[in-house]
Amino acid sequence: MNNIEILIVDDEVQIRKMLTITLQSNDYKVSEAINAKEAIIKAANHPPELILLDLGLPDESGHIVLQKLREWYSKPIIILSAHSSEEDIVTALDNGANDYLVKPFRTGELLARIRSVLRSSNQEDENPILYFGELQIDLSARIVKKNDEIIKLTSTEYTLFCLLCKNEGKVLTHHYLLKSIWGPSYVTQSQYLRVFIAQLRKKVEDDPNRPSHILTESGVGYRFV
Amino acid sequence: MNNIEILIVDDEVQIRKMLTITLQSNDYKVSEAINAKEAIIKAANHPPELILLDLGLPDESGHIVLQKLREWYSKPIIILSAHSSEEDIVTALDNGANDYLVKPFRTGELLARIRSVLRSSNQEDENPILYFGELQIDLSARIVKKNDEIIKLTSTEYTLFCLLCKNEGKVLTHHYLLKSIWGPSYVTQSQYLRVFIAQLRKKVEDDPNRPSHILTESGVGYRFV
DNA sequence: ATAAATCTTTATAAAATCTTTACAACTTTA
DNA sequence: TAAAGTTGTAAAGATTTTATAAAGATTTAT
Numbered sequence: 001m002n003n004i005e006i007l008i009v010d011d012e013v014q015i016r017k018m019l020t021i022t023l024q025s026n027d028y029k030v031s032e033a034i035n036a037k038e039a040i041i042k043a044a045n046h047p048p049e050l051i052l053l054d055l056g057l058p059d060e061s062g063h064i065v066l067q068k069l070r071e072w073y074s075k076p077i078i079i080l081s082a083h084s085s086e087e088d089i090v091t092a093l094d095n096g097a098n099d100y101l102v103k104p105f106r107t108g109e110l111l112a113r114i115r116s117v118l119r120s121s122n123q124e125d126e127n128p129i130l131y132f133g134e135l136q137i138d139l140s141a142r143i144v145k146k147n148d149e150i151i152k153l154t155s156t157e158y159t160l161f162c163l164l165c166k167n168e169g170k171v172l173t174h175h176y177l178l179k180s181i182w183g184p185s186y187v188t189q190s191q192y193l194r195v196f197i198a199q200l201r202k203k204v205e206d207d208p209n210r211p212s213h214i215l216t217e218s219g220v221g222y223r224f225v
Numbered sequence: 226m227n228n229i230e231i232l233i234v235d236d237e238v239q240i241r242k243m244l245t246i247t248l249q250s251n252d253y254k255v256s257e258a259i260n261a262k263e264a265i266i267k268a269a270n271h272p273p274e275l276i277l278l279d280l281g282l283p284d285e286s287g288h289i290v291l292q293k294l295r296e297w298y299s300k301p302i303i304i305l306s307a308h309s310s311e312e313d314i315v316t317a318l319d320n321g322a323n324d325y326l327v328k329p330f331r332t333g334e335l336l337a338r339i340r341s342v343l344r345s346s347n348q349e350d351e352n353p354i355l356y357f358g359e360l361q362i363d364l365s366a367r368i369v370k371k372n373d374e375i376i377k378l379t380s381t382e383y384t385l386f387c388l389l390c391k392n393e394g395k396v397l398t399h400h401y402l403l404k405s406i407w408g409p410s411y412v413t414q415s416q417y418l419r420v421f422i423a424q425l426r427k428k429v430e431d432d433p434n435r436p437s438h439i440l441t442e443s444g445v446g447y448r449f450v
Numbered sequence: 451a452t453a454a455a456t457c458t459t460t461a462t463a464a465a466a467t468c469t470t471t472a473c474a475a476c477t478t479t480a
Numbered sequence: 481t482a483a484a485g486t487t488g489t490a491a492a493g494a495t496t497t498t499a500t501a502a503a504g505a506t507t508t509a510t
Binding site for chain 1: 466467468469470471476477478
């Protein structure tokens, strides 16, 4: 079970049953509505990740249900309908349906179309932000803040700082840092490291003379806490 | 003309002609490719907003073209195919196609499905106007205003500006910007970017010498705030 | 077909960053 | 504590990156 919930809206019990079995055996969580009224209520009370909507409902046209849902519901809606007229299809798509399948449809195709619309609706990017006391590093935005103010770091400074932060608490050797940032042919250039560590401390530390985050491990390397 | 460009990939001249006329009369800008090789090259050199891809190409299967495109192209691809087998449909959808239409298709339905996938790829249904201080960007109308006055941006300038605005606060690398706007074969042409950033600043910033919105992250890329 | 607009390329000045140097300050060890 | 080895810092010089204008090429509109 992957916890993706799909709401089936259809008045025919055989179709609901068939869809439910198909979807459940493909690890979706299913809920059902048998008419327009119930569809609106169920969608509102417990919004699913996707809605499969029949157009031929007993109490109200599926087109109306679609319009009402789209006033607030922005996740995918796939129309399943016995009507194959171009007018129905165009109307439904322009009212915000993400796809339109004519009954009888093939199960594999339905599942593929479900995967397709879920894929394109779930393109949200997660934003991993690291927090260390007054410091925060937004890796996807490539931004470092101290007390909520942006600190301007050069490309190399940022790379070095990230490497230290990602290995919080660990001692990173001169050798390792030089190899990671400047490449294997620079492992002897310890002076680079000293210059950049000093610059970083000047920007990041409250008192660069008594660093509280970037600590020196004499003879070995540096450690971030 | 709304400047939304669609690439038609089909080896049959009648179909290309029909599609071109249909799309152009609906205000789309059209380019054409007659085989797999040309499709890849044209998409890479000048990425369109949407690709209509025939599966039956003379030099290589459309399935392969789809896979190659999806390695970097993230905008909508709609398959147009004479094959209606479930296997073809499922394969194409799982390879990243956004929709699959069986030939012969109805023109109105094609246009509705194009509108549908473009709508969900732009995801700005809720708030199609972005505000940043004195600037506002109407994504659906493709209009940028500064202090309520329309700023005239060329197509490329607008695409670049949109990309920056949609990722407000994030640093976008040269590589990413070049790949998104000019295609993967232009990732080394940083000078393009500098020229267009300069032009954008001249139009958008109060003082182009001291930009307040489009910031430079030296050695990395640009950031919009 | 011509004019206008836009894109691409080139050249160069300015700015930012990196590298190197010199020396001061600190740590470790005997 | 003194000597030796390490580390920190500032600043000058070298290099890379960026900004900008403008000329040439291409595309688009009339």
